[in-house]
Amino acid sequence: MTGAGGTVARPGATVGVEEEFHLVDPVTFALTPGPTVAAAAIEGRAGAHVHPEIVTTQVETSTGVCTTLAELRAALLATRAEAAAAAARAGLAVLAASTHPFGSWREQRVTPAPRYEAMVARWAHLARQQDICGCHVHVGVPDLGTAVAVVDRSRPYLPVLLAMTGSSPFHEGVDTGYESFRTPWWSRWPNAGPPELLGGAERYRAVVDGLVRSGVVEDASHLYWDVRPSARWPTVEFRLADVCTDLDAAVLHAALVRSLVRVLAGRAEAGEPVPDPRPELLRAARWRAARDGLSGELVDPVRGEPAPARAAVDGLVAELADDLRAHAEEAEVARLLDRLWQRGTSAARQRRTWTATGDPRAVAAQLVREGAVEA
Numbered sequence: 001m002t003g004a005g006g007t008v009a010r011p012g013a014t015v016g017v018e019e020e021f022h023l024v025d026p027v028t029f030a031l032t033p034g035p036t037v038a039a040a041a042i043e044g045r046a047g048a049h050v051h052p053e054i055v056t057t058q059v060e061t062s063t064g065v066c067t068t069l070a071e072l073r074a075a076l077l078a079t080r081a082e083a084a085a086a087a088a089r090a091g092l093a094v095l096a097a098s099t100h101p102f103g104s105w106r107e108q109r110v111t112p113a114p115r116y117e118a119m120v121a122r123w124a125h126l127a128r129q130q131d132i133c134g135c136h137v138h139v140g141v142p143d144l145g146t147a148v149a150v151v152d153r154s155r156p157y158l159p160v161l162l163a164m165t166g167s168s169p170f171h172e173g174v175d176t177g178y179e180s181f182r183t184p185w186w187s188r189w190p191n192a193g194p195p196e197l198l199g200g201a202e203r204y205r206a207v208v209d210g211l212v213r214s215g216v217v218e219d220a221s222h223l224y225w226d227v228r229p230s231a232r233w234p235t236v237e238f239r240l241a242d243v244c245t246d247l248d249a250a251v252l253h254a255a256l257v258r259s260l261v262r263v264l265a266g267r268a269e270a271g272e273p274v275p276d277p278r279p280e281l282l283r284a285a286r287w288r289a290a291r292d293g294l295s296g297e298l299v300d301p302v303r304g305e306p307a308p309a310r311a312a313v314d315g316l317v318a319e320l321a322d323d324l325r326a327h328a329e330e331a332e333v334a335r336l337l338d339r340l341w342q343r344g345t346s347a348a349r350q351r352r353t354w355t356a357t358g359d360p361r362a363v364a365a366q367l368v369r370e371g372a373v374e375a
Helices: 035-042 069-089 114-123 144-163 182-186 201-214 247-269 279-292 309-326 330-343 346-357 360-374
Strands: 015-024 050-052 058-062 093-095 134-140 227-229 235-242 297-299 306-308
Touching: 015 069, 015 247, 015 360, 035 050, 035 058, 035 069, 050 069, 058 069, 069 093, 069 247, 093 360, 134 247, 144 201, 144 227, 144 235, 144 247, 144 279, 144 297, 144 309, 182 235, 182 279, 235 247, 247 309, 247 330, 279 297, 297 309, 306 309, 309 330, 346 360
Parallel strands: none
Antiparallel strands: 015 058, 015 093, 015 134, 050 058, 134 235, 227 235, 297 306
16 A cells, blocks of 8 residues: 555555666666566566556655654565565666766656556656656545645655655756756656645636646646645645655654644634735745755744755754654754754765765665665
């Protein structure tokens, strides 16, 4: 089961994570199609938690339904190991980052499955150029109304969460100047980006209806918003993050997302007003987070003003502190956050390696190594 499904007694009772990875040659670290991996994943032979992606140079994993951070960590260890084993059987390795340091979409092949062929037919070159990987966190909610209430209230917080996960500074072998180039690259799609205020379950259904009738999407599973009600499970799905190269960063991201869902669902239940910042300002905050990550300023999610990245992150964690404490997660989040500040984001570490070596293959080797160390 993908994400966090099943019957949910309260918002945030369950959590699950989907991660996407690049397939590479284990010696040269070049982006390498894995048609046998894709075929095995389509037929369910790659592992219980390994799934195909739109191109054969990628593979996706999904944890089961988890209830604690320790359980989630163990599940991520297991799913990453499954993906590595599936790749190894085809003589390949997995690379954990949202973009490959020197690969190109031109080296990809679309996975031969009806869903992906239909995506190419609908979105043409956008689908063929899908050379980015993401991390999606599913958090259990009791109903669609709660999911929409959380989606509406989460929008100001998305850029801060994004800034903590940047792993895509390079694209087509070039330093893009972004920590998350995946974000602007993905934003070319007409069904991607931060959603505007929805206002309730009925309005959400009407929006989906209109998008289907417009021909932009086939159904709600093709809404690629940064956060959305899941089309398959009783969850709200946060899709904004880059792939976290190391496991600690993935657990931290999921922990903060889950706590945010609990807090925002509580505010909705209490009837607190929904923040409604201008969509232009939300897009600007998102761009800033993708551009500079934790190395510059972010937009404070409460005041809507620029703030040093550390202050913006601290502000988010302060808002969640009571909830994290109540669920015995405060100490673990503090530990993981300290580690993030010490090491920097994956994007920052990749740039340090590039500066030291001038070799994009050294960057790719680092990504394979860091992703595998934790798995």
